[in-house]
Every structure is written in structure tokens, then in C-alpha cells.
Amino acid sequence: MTGPLTRPKRKNPVLRTRLPLLPPWQRSRAALGLTACAALGRFELQTCRACGAVQYPPREACHSCLSGELEWRLQDGAGELIAETTIHHSNDSFFRERLPWRLGMVRLDAGPTVVVHLHGACAPAPSRVRVNTRLDKAGQGVLVAFPPEEVQNMANDKQLREMTCDPRFRKVLVTDGKTAVGQSLVRAVIGAGADLVWVGFAEPWKKFPGLQEIAALPQVTLIPLDVTDSKSIRTQAGEIGGRVDILINNAEVHRTHGIASRAGIEAARAEMDVNYFGLLRLAQEFGPALKSRGADGQSSATAWVNLLSVYALSNFPAHGTFSASKAAALSLAQCLRAEMRPAGIRVINVFPGPIDDEWNQALPPPKLGAQALARAVVAALQDGVEDVYPGDVAQEWLERFRENPKVLERELAGMAG
Amino acid sequence: MAANTLNLLVADLLSGRIRIVDLTQTLSSDFPQIALPPEFGQCWPFRLEEISRYDDRGPAWYWNNFSCGEHTGTHFDAPIHWISGRDLPNNSTDTVPVQHLLGAACVIDCSREAGADADYLLTVDRVRQWESVHGRIPPRSWVLMRTDWSKRTDPVLYQNYDETGQHTPGPAAEVVRFLVDDRDVVGFGTEAIGTDAGQGYHLKPPYPCHYFMHGAGRYGLQCLTNLDQLPPTGSVIFCPPLKIKHGSGSPIRALALVPA
Numbered sequence: 163m164t165g166p167l168t169r170p171k172r173k174n175p176v177l178r179t180r181l182p183l184l185p186p187w188q189r190s191r192a193a194l195g196l197t198a199c200a201a202l203g204r205f206e207l208q209t210c211r212a213c214g215a216v217q218y219p220p221r222e223a224c225h226s227c228l229s230g231e232l233e234w235r236l237q238d239g240a241g242e243l244i245a246e247t248t249i250h251h252s253n254d255s256f257f258r259e260r261l262p263w264r265l266g267m268v269r270l271d272a273g274p275t276v277v278v279h280l281h282g283a284c285a286p287a288p289s290r291v292r293v294n295t296r297l298d299k300a301g302q303g304v305l306v307a308f309p310p311e312e313v314q315n316m317a318n319d320k321q322l323r324e325m326t327c328d329p330r331f332r333k334v335l336v337t338d339g340k341t342a343v344g345q346s347l348v349r350a351v352i353g354a355g356a357d358l359v360w361v362g363f364a365e366p367w368k369k370f371p372g373l374q375e376i377a378a379l380p381q382v383t384l385i386p387l388d389v390t391d392s393k394s395i396r397t398q399a400g401e402i403g404g405r406v407d408i409l410i411n412n413a414e415v416h417r418t419h420g421i422a423s424r425a426g427i428e429a430a431r432a433e434m435d436v437n438y439f440g441l442l443r444l445a446q447e448f449g450p451a452l453k454s455r456g457a458d459g460q461s462s463a464t465a466w467v468n469l470l471s472v473y474a475l476s477n478f479p480a481h482g483t484f485s486a487s488k489a490a491a492l493s494l495a496q497c498l499r500a501e502m503r504p505a506g507i508r509v510i511n512v513f514p515g516p517i518d519d520e521w522n523q524a525l526p527p528p529k530l531g532a533q534a535l536a537r538a539v540v541a542a543l544q545d546g547v548e549d550v551y552p553g554d555v556a557q558e559w560l561e562r563f564r565e566n567p568k569v570l571e572r573e574l575a576g577m578a579g
Numbered sequence: 580m581a582a583n584t585l586n587l588l589v590a591d592l593l594s595g596r597i598r599i600v601d602l603t604q605t606l607s608s609d610f611p612q613i614a615l616p617p618e619f620g621q622c623w624p625f626r627l628e629e630i631s632r633y634d635d636r637g638p639a640w641y642w643n644n645f646s647c648g649e650h651t652g653t654h655f656d657a658p659i660h661w662i663s664g665r666d667l668p669n670n671s672t673d674t675v676p677v678q679h680l681l682g683a684a685c686v687i688d689c690s691r692e693a694g695a696d697a698d699y700l701l702t703v704d705r706v707r708q709w710e711s712v713h714g715r716i717p718p719r720s721w722v723l724m725r726t727d728w729s730k731r732t733d734p735v736l737y738q739n740y741d742e743t744g745q746h747t748p749g750p751a752a753e754v755v756r757f758l759v760d761d762r763d764v765v766g767f768g769t770e771a772i773g774t775d776a777g778q779g780y781h782l783k784p785p786y787p788c789h790y791f792m793h794g795a796g797r798y799g800l801q802c803l804t805n806l807d808q809l810p811p812t813g814s815v816i817f818c819p820p821l822k823i824k825h826g827s828g829s830p831i832r833a834l835a836l837v838p839a
Contacts, residue, residue, distance in 0.1 A: 362766055367611055367738030415587040417618075428620045 164282045167318040169357075170460040180454030182371045182505040183256040187300035191557065192220040195234050200295035200303030201548035206234040207274065218274035238294035241270040243307060246262050246280055253314035256299065259457075263321060268293050268307050275333050278307040281321045285309070296325040297546055299506040318542055326546035327508050330355030332407040337362045337444065340370040342532040343469070343517060344412050350536035351380050351408070357461075360402055362387025362413070366395075389413045389440030395447045407461055408452060408543065412469040414442050414522040416531035420482035430483035437487035438494060441468060445498050458506035465508045465543055468495045472513045474557040475563045480577060499548070510542050515555025528554055544546070588836075590809030595839055597718030602816065602833035603653040604729065610802075611734040612651055613772050614745075622648035626832075649828040654823075655820040656774065656789070657705040660827040663794030670796065679798065680819040681766050682834065683711070684721045686809045693726035693748040697739055697780055700751040706758070713811045721816055724750065728770035729804035730788045739777065743797060748767030749776030752787035759795045768816075774799040800833060809835055 192208075201204040208217050209438065212229035216237075223230050246266035252258050257511040266280040268291055276293060284291050284307055291307040294349035298304045317328055323388065329351045336351070338344045339361035348359050359382050361578035363373060366386060385402070388394045389411075417429040424430075445466075473485035473491040492511065499509035516522040529552040538552030551560045560564050562570045582707055591597040599745075612624040625647040630754040633635025633651045649672075652657070657816055658664030659671045687709045701724055706716070716722060726748045731737040735757055739746045749769060758764045767774055767788055774788040784790045792799055820829030 365611070365614070367735045367740055368614060369740055370682065388608070390624075391606050391626060426620070433620065 163318045164313070164315045166315050167330055167354055167460075169485065173459065177386075179455060180259070180457045182299075182453070182462075182507075183259065184300040184506060185298050185302075186254065187298075187302050189302055190220070192222055194303075196295065196303035196305075197297070197301070198303070199234060200297050202551075203295070203547040205237045205293065205295045206230045206238050207237050207270075207272065209235040209476075214326055215527050216273045218270075218276045237270070237272055237293075239270070240310070241268040241272075241276075241291060241307075241312050243267070243280070243284060243287040243289045243291045244275070245368070246284075248508075251366065257518055260321075260324060264308055266291075268305075276305050278305045279321055279325075280330050281306060281308045281316070281322060282385075283309045283316060285314045289538055294560075296322070297508065297548060298325050301503050301508065303547070304543075310392060323460070327408065327510070327543040328354070329408060329540065329543055330465065331357050331461050333358040333360075333405050333461070334408045334410060335360045335362070335402065335406045335448075337389060337409070337411045337440075338364050338413040339373055339384065339410070340368075342372070342519060343535055345372045345376050345411060346532040346536035347514065347539060348376050348379070348382060351410075351538045351543075352379060356381060356408075358405075360384065360385050360398075360406070362389075362398070364388035364390075364413075370561045389443060390435050392443050392447075393547045395443045397566075399447035400463050401449060403448050404455070406448060407455075407463045408465045409444070409448055409452065409465065410467040410469070410539065411441060411444055412467075414469060415487075416484050416519075417479070418481050418484070418521055418524070420479045424483075430487070433484055433487040434490065437484075438490040441491050441494055441498070445494070449498070449502065453502060453505035456507050463505075463507060465510055466502060467510045467512060467539055470495065470511050470513050472515050472551065472559045474513060475559065476567060476574055478574055478577070495569070502520070508546060508548065509558070510539075510550065512539055512542070512550045513552050513556055514551075515559060589717050592836075598837045598839045600805050600814075600820075600835040600837050602803045602805050602835055603831070604701070604804050605654045606645070606830060609734065610620045610652055611738050611772065611825050612648065614738075618629060624648075624652050625651050639763075647830060649823065649830075650824055653802040653833055654800070654828050654830045655818055656793065656801070656828045657820065657826065658793040658796045658798070659825070660799075661786075661793035663790050664796060667796045670793075672820040672823045672829050673709050675798070675820070677819065679719075681815065681817050682721050682765050683717060683770075683812070684717060684723050684809060684814045684816045685709075686717050686723045686725050686814070687805055687809070688725045688813050689748065690725055690727040690807070695832045697746040697748065697839060698776060699726070699748040699750070700752050700776055700782075701754050703754050703757045706707070706754055709811070715763065716758070716762045720764075721763075721766050721807055722758055722764050723768040723800075723803065723809070723816075724748070724770070725806040725809075726770050727807060729802075729806070734766075738772065743778075744780075745772075745777030747771035747773070747777035749779055750776065750788050752782050752791070753782065755791040759791055759797060764797060766800060766808075767792055768800030768803050770801075772802060772804050774801050800831075803833060809837060813838055 210224035210230035213227040215226040217225045249263045253573045265279040269275045292310050297305045334351045334356045336347050415433045450461040471488040474488035477485040482534045516525045516529045542550045606625045627643045627645045630642045632641045775786045780784045818833045
């Protein structure tokens with residue numbers, strides 16, 4: 163059974179902060195397929211196109227017929243826990259600090275038998291379980307067996323929390339509280355149990371609807387923060403950087419231009435300055451502090467969330483310069499992910515389709531509501547996934563992109579204003 | 580004769596009989612910039628990025644790159660800034676006659692009125708009242724509207740926005756025409772973010788100080804400070820913009836010479 167999570171004791175400020183360590187992270191190229199699907203929160207296994215065999219662990223050829231025609235197919239994860247053990251000793255530095263650790267073997271209904279991290283609420287073997295993927299602290303895909311039905315406090319499992327970024331009892335920075343999305347994010351992380359939320363706002367002299375209501379929430383502290391201003395970011399990183407557990411960068415500029423519809427580069431430059439350089443400035447100033455606290459107890463620093471756009475995958479010409487700035491931000495976010503990985507800090511990229519805001523006024527529905535977007539971000543933190551495509555439009559674009567990026571490019575070219 | 584004037588000036592500066600007052604706000608990212616509706620192009624705020632600071636990027640030296648708009652901080656407006664002045668000769672920062680950049684200042688103290696009413700508009704009557712005390716505004720003078728607005732060091736109070744937009748003092752339309760046509764001023768200076776009032780869009784014509792001053796080849800100064808240290812008459816200001824080719828304006832270091 164998993165009990166309710168208790169608020170950790172205040173940190174003793176004179177004690178040394180534990181260094182972040184990682185579980186073994188080496189994987190074969192084939193095994194990275196599991197990481198790729200875990201990053202999206204999906205459980206897929208290699209399936210042979212020739213003979214239909216499902217296999218695990220991943221390898222280059224079918225274990226049954228030696229065909230190389232393997233594809234990753236979605237699994238429901240149902241299976242039987244046939245053996246379990248609790249590790250009390252390990253020579254691996256990461257696991258030594260986290261013992262005891264429960265492992266099991268599950269015979270999936272789909273065929274293969276897999277080694278899993280065993281959730282505390284799973285009944286002793288033999289029992290029915292549901293296997294799913296998670297990304298571990300090293301950002302690699304692993305398998306976890308859960309009880310077949312949701313149980314109370316399931317997210318609070320000690321082992322599971324090493325793989326997720328739950329906002330409960332954590333301190334969160336939302337970089338822009340001026341927008342409906344920012345305000346929904348603040349409310350959503352508070353709803354998910356965040357202890358404290360710093361909410362950034364730029365250009366304080368402009369009146370922003372909703373900001374005062376946000377400021378009135380007991381968990382919220384407003385901070386002046388302008389991602390175009392290195393000094394502002396350096397100041398805030400100095401003051402609160404060492405306490406931020408989750409950073410959500412939602413600051414963005416969105417103008418609705420391609421190349422020909424707007425003379426000059428000013429609007430495009432403003433997009434780049436906020437959407438790309440803003441991320442770079444934040445990462446340079448806040449990144450080191452988060453990295454130093456990757457294993458700082460139950461409420462360690464754990465995640466960095468970037469609000470990108472599905473247009474980062476392929477340019478939407480009607481919003482062409484915005485798309486380009488988000489593509490730049492996506493590329494930098496990959497760099498950030500690589501640099502944060504040694505500290506076990508998860509970088510979560512969120513790729514919404516058009517958000518229901520003033521800059522998408524002229525686009526027809528469906529558009530993603532601010533609250534739905536915020537819920538998706540919180541779910542991503544709770545599940546510890548890396549890439550989130552919230553809403554129908556984003557899901558559809560993702561599918562089309564995965565199917566054939568060139569076809570998608572041509573289709574989008576046809577939508578140019 | 581002229582050489583002697585300069586000798587006397589230097590002697591008075593050295594002895595402190597003439598004081599130099601800095602009329603300039605500090606350029607920093609904390610100082611607000613003018614805001615237009617977001618679909619329009621925007622003036623950059625002041626930003627500073629370090630190049631090196633005695634470190635691996637440059638071991639023995641500290642320096643920065645800065646970025647800002649032509650109309651950031653305490654700045655100069657050239658006639659070409661406004662459509663009414665776009666075809667005038669010598670209308671940009673590189674061509675304005677430098678003789679215009681040093682001149683006598685008439686400082687009209689509207690601090691009481693602006694303190695009572697953020698939307699206060701300077702009128703012809705108020706200027707005539709000032710003249711009845713301090714004498715007629717001499718031709719080719721700068722007229723500076725003192726409001727003590729620069730004492731609002733909190734950017735929120737300085738910008739003073741509400742649901743209907745910005746509320747800052749400035750000149751009425753008629754007084755701008757009066758100063759140009761009847762007093763032949765060189766330019767007009769204010770302490771708020773623009774030479775026109777915050778609600779200047781609603782005047783006829785919109786932004787009359789920009790429209791009439793620049794249309795007549797005159798200049799604007801804004802975001803001035805320390806105007807309370809200037810006498811109503813008798814000071815001289817120096818306000819050259821950067822020599823930007825075809826520039827519409829420039830941040831400046833505005834200085835005033837004041838009898839001690």
C-alpha cells in the first residue's frame with residue numbers, strides 16, 4: 163500500500179546537498195525505441211511484421227523468425243506478475259541510495275516476459291498487473307508494473323516518484339502570469355499540490371486582466387521577470403533560483419505573419435527574443451541552480467517545462483516567423499535536455515496546436531483552451547513524460563508529421579494566408 | 580568678444596558660478612518605454628548584454644553591448660519622426676543644424692496642476708500667465724514643461740495606465756501652434772514618456788505636439804528630469820542626439836547650464 167505523501171521537513175540549510183546520480187543509462191540503438199515511446203507516455207513493444215511475434219527486450223531482428231521488419235506497436239500492458247523480489251543491496255550508486263527497491267517479472271498477455279520496477283501497491287505474485295513505460299531519472303525508458311486498477315495515492319509510490327515530476331509539495335516558477343495560459347498553469351499546479359508558485363510578470367505598468375486574482379492566492383508570489391532582460395533574470399535566479407523545483411517557461415510572443423505580410427524584422431525579432439533567447443537566458447541563469455538540486459530529497463528540483471508549439475515541427479506559413487522561433491526554441495530545448503540529464507532534471511516540451519487566445523482569433527476552432535493546456539502540463543509532470551501534444555490539432559499534426567514530414571510541409575504550404 | 584564670452588563661461592563653470600544640471604534619466608532596463616498597441620511595431624526598451632567582464636570572454640576588460648530604440652529613455656525627437664515633418668530639409672538626427680541643439684530654456688512650472696490632474700494640458704492662457712511674470716518667451720528658445728512627473732520613480736506610477744490607457748500631462752493642441760507660430764520656439768520638452776499627453780491620441784489633431792512641432796521643423800525632448808532645478812528663465816540647455824544617418828531621434832545626455 164502507498165500512503166499519502168507527507169510534506170517533507172524543512173531542509174537544514176547547513177547540511178550538504180546530495181549530488182544527483184543516475185541509474186544505468188546505456189542502451190542499444192534498438193532499446194532506445196522504448197525511450198522514444200516512454201517520452202510520449204506510450205507503451206510500445208517491437209512487433210514482427212512477418213510473423214506477428216511481440217518481443218522484449220528490443221533487438222535488431224525478430225527472435226522468432228529473424229525478420230528485420232520490426233515495428234513498435236502500442237500495448238495495453240495487461241499481464242501476470244509471476245515473480246518478485248525486493249533488493250536490499252546494490253553495487254549501483256544510484257540504487258544504493260534508494261534501497262530497498264522492488265522488482266518483478268511480468269508475463270504480458272501479448273507474449274513476452276519483462277522485468278519491471280514494481281509499484282508498491284501491486285499484490286504479491288502471482289497477481290494481475292498493468293505494465294506501462296516511464297522515463298527513469300536518466301531519461302531512459304523503463305517498464306513499471308502498476309496494480310490493474312487505480313488505487314489511492316498511487317502517484318506517491320517512492321519508486322515511482324524517482325521517475326515522475328509531481329508538483330505536490332514542490333515550488334514552481336511560472337515565467338509569465340500575464341496570459342490566460344500562465345494563470346491557468348498557476349491554478350493547475352496549485353490544484354496539484356504545489357507549495358509555492360512564483361509568478362513572473364514583465365512590464366508592470368501595463369494592466370493585465372486576472373493577475374490580481376492570481377496574486378491573491380496564498381501560494382502565489384509575484385516577481386518582476388522579463389525574459390528579454392538578462393539583468394532581470396539574473397536577479398531572480400539569484401534570489402529564488404536555488405529554491406525552484408519546477409520551472410515552467412510559458413513566456414512567448416506570437417504574431418501572425420509570414421515573410422511577405424510584414425515588412426522588416428521587428429515582429430520576428432521580438433518573437434525570437436522572447437521565444438528563443440528568453441529560453442536561453444533562463445537556462446543560463448536558472449539551469450545551474452536546478453542541476454545542483456536534482457537529488458535534494460523528496461522535493462528535489464525535478465523538471466523544466468517549455469511551452470513550444472506544434473508549429474515547431476513544421477512551419478505554419480500563416481504564422482511563419484512564430485513557427486521559426488518555436489523551431490529554434492525546440493532545438494535549444496533539446497540542448498537543454500542533454501545538459502540537464504546528468505542531474506536528472508526532466509525537460510518537458512509542450513507542443514500545443516492553436517491556443518484559444520487573441521492571436522489565434524482568426525483561426526477557426528478547434529482551439530486549445532488555456533485550462534486544457536494547463537491540465538496537460540500537470541499530467542505530463544505527474545507522469546514524467548518528455549513530449550506533450552495536447553489537444554486534437556496537435557495530436558493530428560503529430561501523426562501527420564510522424565507519417566511523412568514532407569507531406570505535412572506541402573499540406574501546410576497550401577494553408578498559407 | 581566671443582572668445583571672451585567663452586573664457587568667462589569656463590571661469591564661471593570652474594568657480595561654480597554656473598552649475599551644470601543633468602536633465603537625463605539613467606538608461607537601464609528598469610526604465611519603461613513607450614507602449615503602442617501590440618499589432619504595431621514597438622520601440623525597444625534599453626537592454627544590456629555583457630561582452631566580457633575580466634573573464635574567459637575577455638580577460639582584462641569589461642564591456643557591454645546595449646540595444647534600445649531611437650526613442651528610449653531621455654531622448655530627442657527630430658522632425659522626420661512625424662509624418663508632418665517627413666519632407667522638411669535637415670529633418671533627421673544627422674542633418675539637424677547643430678546650432679539648434681544649444682539654447683535658452685523657458686521652464687513653465689505645471690507641477691501643481693499635473694499633481695492635481697494627471698491629464699493636465701498646458702494651455703495658451705497658462706503660457707500667457709507665465710509670460711506676465713517672467714516675460715515673453717524669446718524667439719528660438721526651448722520651452723520645457725515642468726510637471727515633476729520624473730519624481731514618479733515607480734514605473735507603474737510613471738506610466739500611469741488604467742483601462743482607458745495612459746494618463747500623463749502634456750500640451751493642448753492650441754498651445755503648440757501658439758509656441759511655434761507666435762513664439763518661434765526651437766522645441767518643446769516634457770518629463771513624461773512623450774511630448775504629448777498620455778491621452779494625446781484624442782486631441783485634434785492626434786498627438787498635436789508631434790504633429791505641429793515636427794511639421795514646423797522643431798524638436799521634442801522627453802523623459803527629462805531635474806527640471807525643478809532650473810530657473811523659469813536664464814538657463815541654457817544642450818541636447819545633441821547621436822548622429823544616426825536618417826535617424827528619427829536618439830537617446831541623449833541632456834544638460835543644462837544654470838546660474839548658481
